[in-house]
Amino acid sequence: MNSTNIQFHDLHSTRDEFLEDVLQGLRNRPASIPPKYFYDAKGSKLFDAITELPEYYPTRTEIQILKTNADEIAQRVGTGSLLVEPGGGSCAKVHILLEGLRPCAYVPMDISSDHLQLAAQELAIAFPWLEIHAACTDFTREMQLPPSAPKGTHVAFFPGSSIGNFDPQAAVTFLDSIVELVGSGGYLLIGVDLKKDKAILEAAYDDASGITARFNLNLLERINRELGSDFDLESWHHRALYNETAGRIEMHLVSTQTQDVRIVQHTFSFDRGESIHTENSYKYSADEFIAMARQAGFQSQALWIDENNLFSVHLFRAEDSKIV
Ligand code: AVI
Numbered sequence: 020m021n022s023t024n025i026q027f028h029d030l031h032s033t034r035d036e037f038l039e040d041v042l043q044g045l046r047n048r049p050a051s052i053p054p055k056y057f058y059d060a061k062g063s064k065l066f067d068a069i070t071e072l073p074e075y076y077p078t079r080t081e082i083q084i085l086k087t088n089a090d091e092i093a094q095r096v097g098t099g100s101l102l103v104e105p106g107g108g109s110c111a112k113v114h115i116l117l118e119g120l121r122p123c124a125y126v127p128m129d130i131s132s133d134h135l136q137l138a139a140q141e142l143a144i145a146f147p148w149l150e151i152h153a154a155c156t157d158f159t160r161e162m163q164l165p166p167s168a169p170k171g172t173h174v175a176f177f178p179g180s181s182i183g184n185f186d187p188q189a190a191v192t193f194l195d196s197i198v199e200l201v202g203s204g205g206y207l208l209i210g211v212d213l214k215k216d217k218a219i220l221e222a223a224y225d226d227a228s229g230i231t232a233r234f235n236l237n238l239l240e241r242i243n244r245e246l247g248s249d250f251d252l253e254s255w256h257h258r259a260l261y262n263e264t265a266g267r268i269e270m271h272l273v274s275t276q277t278q279d280v281r282i283v284q285h286t287f288s289f290d291r292g293e294s295i296h297t298e299n300s301y302k303y304s305a306d307e308f309i310a311m312a313r314q315a316g317f318q319s320q321a322l323w324i325d326e327n328n329l330f331s332v333h334l335f336r337a338e339d340s341k342i343v
Contacts, residue, residue, distance in 0.1 A: 025143050025151045026167065038246050038283070045280075045287045045295070052238060054184050054270075054298040055130060055159055059241050063134040065234040070111075072230060074222040077180055080330040081210045085115045085178075088323045088332070093119030095320060095334060096206050101171040103200065104128065104178075105158035110138040112178045116208075117146055123171040124150040128158045159185075162196050173201035180212035180330070183267070183301040187311065190301070194315030198337045207317060207335040213328060214302045217261045224259035224268045224300070232257035235270055235297055248282040258294065270298040305331050 037056065044052045058066065070078035085092070098121040104113060107127030117125070125142070129135040132155040139153040152165045175197050182190050197207055224231055235257045239250040258271045271294035280287045289295075303311070308331070309319045317335035324331045 024147065024149060025139050025153060026165065034245065041242055041246060041282065042285060045282070045285075049294065049296050050287070050289075051296040052242075053159075055157065056241065057234060057238055057298070058129075058131045058134070059237075059245075060131065060133045062234060062237045062241065063131045065230060065237060068230050069226075069234060072223075072226045072228070074226045075231075076219070076223060076329050077210075077212050080325050080327075081178055081180075081332060082112060082115065084210075084323045084325055084330065084332045085112060089115055089119050091321070092116060092208065092334065096120060096174055096208070097172065099123050099171055100174040100206075101126065101164075101168060102174050102176060103164065104176045105162060105197075106130075106177065106179070106181050107135075107138075110142045113176060114142075114145065116176070117149065120174070122149070122174070123169050124152055126152045126154060126164060126168055128154045128156050128162070130155070130157050159193070162200050164200070173205040175201050175205070175207045176209075177207065178210040178332075180210050180300070182209060183212055183303070184298060185301075186299065187301065191311055191314050194312055194317060198316045201337050203337050203339045205337045206320075207312075207333075207337070209312075209333050209335070211305075211308050211331045211333060212300070212302050213324070213331055214266060214304055215329065217263065219329075220261045220268055220302070221259055224270060225257070229257075231259065231270075235272055238297055239272065242282070246282055248280060250280055251278065254278055255295075265299075266302050268298075268300040268302070269296060270300075271296050305333075308333060 040053055069075050100122050101124055102122035103126045105128045107129060110127050135153050135155055139151050143151055152168045154165050185193055236252055239252055242248050243250050254275050255272045256275055258273050259268055261268055273294040274289040276291050278289055305322055312335050316338050318338050320336050321334040
């Protein structure tokens, strides 16, 4: 296997942070757990399976948009840039852009170390000319480029509507940090899921084959495995609903009975029907998202939407000075 063009940097968060986040989230009412913890090795595999589901339209639609417009994207951004992908665990969509963009280096950042290493190795084989600096890091806390990454116009690639997993205020803060990362004149190419019919959205997050339910429940399995808790997986079930007022899909794990759960020396009680809120996935109209990005200092350069109005891909450029 030729993987000499890869450098791997482990900047990952610790078990203590995981424990602290889980304890803190379960003390809240309603209880919650940050969705970034979905992505251990098993969760990342389940997420990859989600992206292949007939009901889960975002992945295939975004891929179609990127393929159709890859030439225009390359023309607008130019070649020789430093291409950074926060959350680029499977490096799947970047394939579409690499030949056109011919970046000086590619920096995927992901919280799931095994997944990232494997994907980076596959990419290195498929693109032997590409310099890869894989950074295992929690980009929701800190977005730091590996010090050895080469210079070039910075282009951040953030596909998959992962921005939707932040609350709107946190999304602006995250976009702020991307502005800082790419610097003025740098670009952001970002996929954003659009608002649409409730039935399409709810099916996408509660598929008939139960993969999304397994993905959600794996969070409790992971907590049992890594933090030594005693969640009874039979006593929780998956629920996904579209909250139209907030413009978001909500995923919950609902307790099917009154129960206590122990995590190290802490005990948490749940009533029957009480839930742990595990994820929000916000949906934005194109105008809503452009306005949000503007708050962070990004100016819209281009917008692509599929013919069924399911999904959007935006290209933004960081302005020289931020409009407040
Ligand atoms: C990663 N993220 C954009 C997915 C989403 O659609 O919000 C996570 C997901 N959760 C359930 N299905 C997919």
